[in-house]
Amino acid sequence: MNTLNTVIGKKSRRGDGLFGEALPASTPQQQPGRNVTVGPTANVQIGVEVKVFGKAMIKQVDRVINDLRHQASVFKRIDSSAIAVAIVGVNHAKKYVSYEGERAYPAEGREAPAREAPRIIERLNNEAKPLYDEFLILPFRATNIEPYPFSWNNLSSTEQEVNAALLRVLRLYEARF
Numbered sequence: 001m002n003t004l005n006t007v008i009g010k011k012s013r014r015g016d017g018l019f020g021e022a023l024p025a026s027t028p029q030q031q032p033g034r035n036v037t038v039g040p041t042a043n044v045q046i047g048v049e050v051k052v053f054g055k056a057m058i059k060q061v062d063r064v065i066n067d068l069r070h071q072a073s074v075f076k077r078i079d080s081s082a083i084a085v086a087i088v089g090v091n092h093a094k095k096y097v098s099y100e101g102e103r104a105y106p107a108e109g110r111e112a113p114a115r116e117a118p119r120i121i122e123r124l125n126n127e128a129k130p131l132y133d134e135f136l137i138l139p140f141r142a143t144n145i146e147p148y149p150f151s152w153n154n155l156s157s158t159e160q161e162v163n164a165a166l167l168r169v170l171r172l173y174e175a176r177f
Contacts, residue, residue, distance in 0.1 A: 086128065089139065
């Protein structure tokens with residue numbers, strides 16, 4: 001795993017997670033609590049991009065989809081065999097408050113994340129998902145209001161989706177590398 005999320009000798013936008021082959025002259029380091037060694041990589045075998053929609057999702061969706069599109073192309077440009085993975089959290093809360101300094105920006109009613117979430121998911125599935133080998137949408141509820149509750153819309157379903165995606169990525173990895 002390359003914690004810098006870069007490939008040596010390849011200029012590109014950094015993904016949020018990058019797994020690849022260790023440089024032959026390097027000594028990857030084992031870190032406590034991790035099974036995967038860490039160090040510089042020569043290529044991309046698995047590239048991961050992560051996005052989270054909290055509120056004002058409709059205003060952000062074009063930018064986020066463009067970021068996702070661009071990052072998928074970066075992974076494939078660096079290594080055409082790369083496995084491209086996207087993980088996108090989508091808030092389904094009935095209200096949410098964001099903060100800029102001391103100023104609060106509440107979102108409720110028509111602006112609530114729960115009202116925008118279905119449209120966001122549809123756009124993501126139509127416009128970004130086809131570019132990735134694995135595309136996970138993780139529905140959650142968070143208000144950003146003290147005591148800052150968080151929950152998955154359906155924990156069991158989320159666990160199953162994540163586990164199924166991990167298994168599919170493992171099978172792709174075995175087939176490609």
